[in-house]
Amino acid sequence: MSRRALISGLMPFAGLACLVAWPLVFNSPYDLRVFTLVGIYSILVLGYQFIFGHAGALALTQGAFFGIAAYVTGILGAKFGWSFPVTFPLSIVAPVLVAVVVAIPVLRLESHYFALATLGIAQVALLIAIKWESVTGGANGxxxxPGIGAFGLVLPRGYPTLAFVWGIAGVCALVAWWLMRSLRGRAFQLMRTSELAAMSIGLDTARLRFLAFLLSAAFAGIAGALHAHTLRVVSPEVLEFHVMVTCLTMAVIGGRTRVVGAFLGAFLLVQLPEWFRFLEHYYLIAYGGALLAMIIVAPDGLVGLLDRIGARLGLRPRHTLPAPVPLPSAAPEDVTAEVPLLSVNGLTKRFGGVAALEDVSFQVDRGEIVGLIGPNGSGKTTLVNIVTGLTPADAGEVRLMGQDITHDPAFRIVQRGVARTFQLIELVDDMTCLENVAVARLTKLGAGFGRSRSPTEVDAPFGLAKRQAAHLLERLGMLEAAFEPAGNLAQGLRRRLEIARALALEPRLLLLDEPAAGLNEIEQQDLAIRLKGLRTSGLALVVIEHNVPFLMAIADRLVCLNAGRVIAVGKPSDVRADPNVVAAYFGAQPADGLP
Amino acid sequence: MRYSWLTGLAALLMLSPVHAQQSAPAHVGIPVLVPITGFLSLEGTSQRNGAVLAIRNAPPNLRVQYDVVDTSVSPEGAVNALERALDRGSVSAVVASMLGTQMLAMLPIALERKVPLITVSGTAQITEMGNPYVFRFFPGDDVTKVAHVRYAVEELGLRRLALVYQTTAYGQSGRRHIVENLAKHGLSPVFEEALEVQVRDMLPVLSKAMAANPDGILIHLHSGPTALFIRQAAAMGVGIPIIAGSAMHQPPTAALLEPEELRGVCAEANASPVSGGTPEMERFLQQYREMFSVEPDGFALGQYDGTMMVLEAVSKGARTAAEVARALADMRYEGIAMTYKSDGRGNMAHSAVIMCFDGRTRVPKVVKRYDNITGALTP
Known part of the structure; x- marks a missing residue:
């Protein structure tokens, strides 16, 4: 093992040693209390990373979940005298139940509407806490x-409470790490970067976001309960917006998606005001200045900064290429071969007064390559979006192997065997090529730490997915770029990578939106060869392309759209010479048809 | 001449050890943990100033060490500040936040570490928990609201009172005591509404209150909302007496209003330092102005008196924090604002005053004094 690899391997242990050493060195009751709070806030931020970091949704409910749990602990503990073993699970369940109720209307909302709606929920919780005096103690709280304890025994403050809180923080960290190291963790990463891409590989993004929301609520519940036990008081301040802002700042400063980021963010944000207290009135200026400096120096959070420093020192982790494993053979189809693979009948779509598609009909057979051409704005991409479920049709139907999929959600259509690529490539730039492809195996292989055979295995399906992804990369001639972040690739390789990801879905039908755009002639020839090779396994392709010579080389048939209508269908040479097609492109017929 | 000089020197040398032994100053630690940022920064700064002035005026046989630490407005901040202060050396007493939720969080630690908390918090609950280490030097709502209601009913003869209060702990506690005291006079508010601290437009609540046809308005709001309410009431020309809570007695609140807008407005408080009245009060006023370049309010004076009482207890021999707590529980102290004595639960202040503005100046006149309302001062 090289020296750098050794250092890289020892880093987590060094971090753990610092963690253990801190309360031993700084061991006054005050220091231990502050460090206990660091543990509590770490749990809160670990939870927030699920919804904000991994799912990419700016939820402003984490503070409310935290406060709700604190109030449940406070009410059950202070008013009813219930002990920790009862109040603790109930304090976790309460915010999760609230999250379930809230998620139904709120999770459908987009970006800032989602943030506002979640903020509204936090305000409602705060109002209830203030107004419902008989139960919550009103504004006094x-x-x-009671402290953490059971059967009449209460954990003393100081080391026992600290050890308990940090023990739970450790378990939470392990769970978060386990969950997000899995294939599902990569799915979250894809969803956060591009929801379109996530849907295109068959992910039910609403379900993923729901799962993240519940996890964040559960972790906030743990943190809120521990906070109430540590402080021995619950008041409306725990539901106020500053808790949410603190949590958000911790996540941003520490790092949105990494477990260690939650701990770093919590440590800094809890300790920093304490370090500056001696400045009296001016400590907030120093605190704000320090945070601003942190954001400038470490825009990706402290974890990002450490990564950058590690990379400069050459401490990048070394990767071992997994042995490629082919995808399993396709199962026999349960329909007769007479039924076309894809049948589009009378498809119509309007955007306001603009008819994007008007009574569009065509078919695609197994193993066939169909080129979809037409001038800009003719409705090609809209057609692909409707077929793949991203855009609903106004009229008409789409059938796959005879089954109506017109109203199926996007992820279900993918699961039925329809894959696609995008005109503007949708990849996760900071994920390796191998992982970009492997993540598409989620729906086929499943995921989760429950499937692991040992703690170090993390996620058995993920291992298999990576080996299958390696096979697909090899098939598309880019295995050597397996550990390269997708953002570092040239355009041609990015196109191929997107196709590899689509192939990982084991599709029956692959829709490619301008695959040759931005490629030079050699790359186009290479791509054409690879696409023709794909149909040997019975895969059908629909290729949108403006580059007619490229299509002429690979397509069995062409479908030409103009102003939302099919104006020609047939062999490429026939369509190319069709006067309507030529007129659509040029407004008049040139002597030798389309170029 | 030469002999007399030597004799003098010898006498000095002989006496000096004895003198040193007699006058070695006792060390006193009094951390000042108050909210000097956040929505209570105005009141918290008054607390700080009152405590710091008292420490500067400490008896000469005491050497007082103090740190001012901002607790902001969260219970967590207050508890951290308290733990930190207690870890940093010997502490005789702590000047503690006037914010009730912070006090409630600090109380278990004070009990565990046996350190008295000296505060001007008005939250009733802090002295209702049986904690022997809390001492409140500002009359609680059980005192001030008696004066508030009695003045309105007995002195002004009002019968149809509207009540506007804040949704905070301060507001909820004040509202409860006002309603209880009105009931003792056989009255109930003809209109009631709670306002969020953030509410800026008072016209809706004023309009609703006036629609109930009141003959007076009792308000129990924080400083900013009090000023806004009175300004908009003056602009609206409500033409009925307004008797405000203690926030109105604060000079910064009055400074937000024109004297004419204050005409006829009254307020309750523990005292009105800017109004002067006694030589001790005048001296306090002068020192406070010189030291901080601002006008003092009742919170500053209450905290001053409380801190001075602690210093007197130490000066009289209380050395440990527990001894100070015992002394505070037993002593009777003549402060500048009033006479202080514990009622057995840590409530030290039992008097309140009513002050009114005449419309010509922002300095109110004390028009009525209510002493020993709780009866705790009665031997």
Whole structure:
């Protein structure tokens, strides 16, 4: 093992040693209390990373979940005298139940509407806490919350409470790490970067976001309960917006998606005001200045900064290429070969007064390559979006192997065997090529730490997915770029990578939106050869392309759209010479048809 | 001449150890943990100033060490500040935040570490928990609201009172005591509404209150909302008496209003330092102005008196924090604002005053004094 690899391998242990050493060195009751709070906030941020970091949704409910759990602990502990073994699970369940109720209307909302709606929920919780005096103690809150304990024994403050809180923080960290190291973790990464791409590989993004929301609520519940036990008081301040802002800042400063980022963010944000307290009135200026400096120096969070430093020192992890494994053979189809693979009948779509598609009909057979051409704005991409479920049709139907898929959600259509690529490439730039492809195996292989055979295996399906991804990369001639981040690739390789990801879905039908765009002639020839090679396994392709010579080389048939209508269908040479097609492109017929 | 000089020197040398032994100053640690940022920064700064001035005026046989630490407005911030202060050396007493939720969070630690908390918090609950280490030097709502209601009913003869209060702990506690005291006079508010601290437009609540045809308005709001309410009431020309809570007695609140807008407005408080009245009060006023270049309010004076009482207890021999707590529980202290004595639960202040503005100046006049309302001062 090289020296750098050794250093890289020892880094986590060094971090752990620092973590253990801190409370041993700084061991006054005050220091131990502050460090206990660091543990509590770490749990809160670990939870927030699920919805904000991994799912990419700016939820402003984490503070409310935290406060709700604190109030449940406070009410049950201070008013009813219930002990920790009862109040703790209930304090976790309560915010999760609230999250379930809230998720139904709120998770459908987009970006800033979602943020506003979640903020509204936090405000409602705060109002209830203030107004429902008989239960919540009103604006004064509830004092006399018991400490952590059971059967008449209460954990003393100081080391015992600290050890307990950090023990739970450790378990939470392990769970978060396990979950996000899995194939599902990569799915979250894809969803965060491009929801379109996530849907295109068959991910039910609404379900993923729901799962993240519930996890964030559960972790906030743990943190809120521990906070109430540590502070022994619950008051409306725990539901106020500053808790949410603190949590958000911790996540941003520490790092949105990495476990260690949650701990770093919590440590810094809890300790920093304490370090500056001696400045009296001016400590907030120093605190704000320090945070601003942090954001400038480490825009990707402290974890990102450490990564950059590690990369400069040559401490990048070394990768071993997994042995390629072919995808399993396709199962026999349960329909007769007479039924076309894809049948589009009378498809119509309007955007306001503009008819994007008007009574479009055509078919695609197994193993066939169909080129879809037409001038800009003719409706090609709209057609592909409707077939893949991203855009609903106004009228008409889409059938796959005879089954109506017109109203199926996008992820279901993918699961039925339809894959696609995009005109503007949708990849996760900071994910390796191997992982970009492997993530598409999620729906076929499943995922989760429950499937692991040992803690170090993390996620058995992920291992297989990577080996299958290696096979696909090899098939598309880019295995050597397996560990390269997708963002570093040239345009031609990015196109191929997107096709590899689509192939990982084991599709029956592959729709490619301008695959040759931006490629030089050699790359186009190479791509043409590879696409023709794909149909040997019975895969059908629909290729949108402006580059007619490229299509002429690979397509069995062409379908030409103009102003949302099919104006020609047939062999490429026939369509190319069709006067309507030529007129659509040039407005008048040139002597030798389309170039 | 030469002999007399030597004799003098010898006498000095002989006396000096004895003198040193008699006058070695006792060390006193009094951390000042108050909210000097956040929505209570105005009141918290008054607390700080009152405590710091008292420490500067400490008896000469005491050497006082103090740090001012901002608790902001979260219970967590207050608890951290308290733990930190207690870890940093010997502490005789702590000047503690006037924010009730912060006090409630600090109380278990004070009990565990046996350190008295000296505060001007008005939250009733802090002295209702049986904690022997809390001492409140500002009359609680059980005192001030008696004066508030009695003045309105007995002195002004009002019967149809509207009540506007804040949704905070301060507001909820004040509202409860006002309603209880009105009931003792056989009255109930003809209109009631709670306002968020963020509410800026008072016209809706004023309009609703006036629609109930009141003959007076009792308000129990924080400083900013109090000024906004009175300004908009003056602009609206409500023409009925407004008797405000203690926030109105604060000079910064009055500074937000024109004297004419204040005409006829009254307020309750523990005292009105800017109004002067006694030589001790005048001296306090002068020192405070010189030291901080601002006008003092009742919170500053309450905290001053409380801190001075602690210093007197130490000066009289209380050395440990527990001894200070015992002394505070037993002593009777003549402060500048009033006479202080514990009622057995840590409530030290039992008097309140009503002050009114005449419309010509922002300095109110004390028009009525209510002493020993709780009866705790009665031997």
């Amino acid at each position: 509830l004092a006399g919350v």
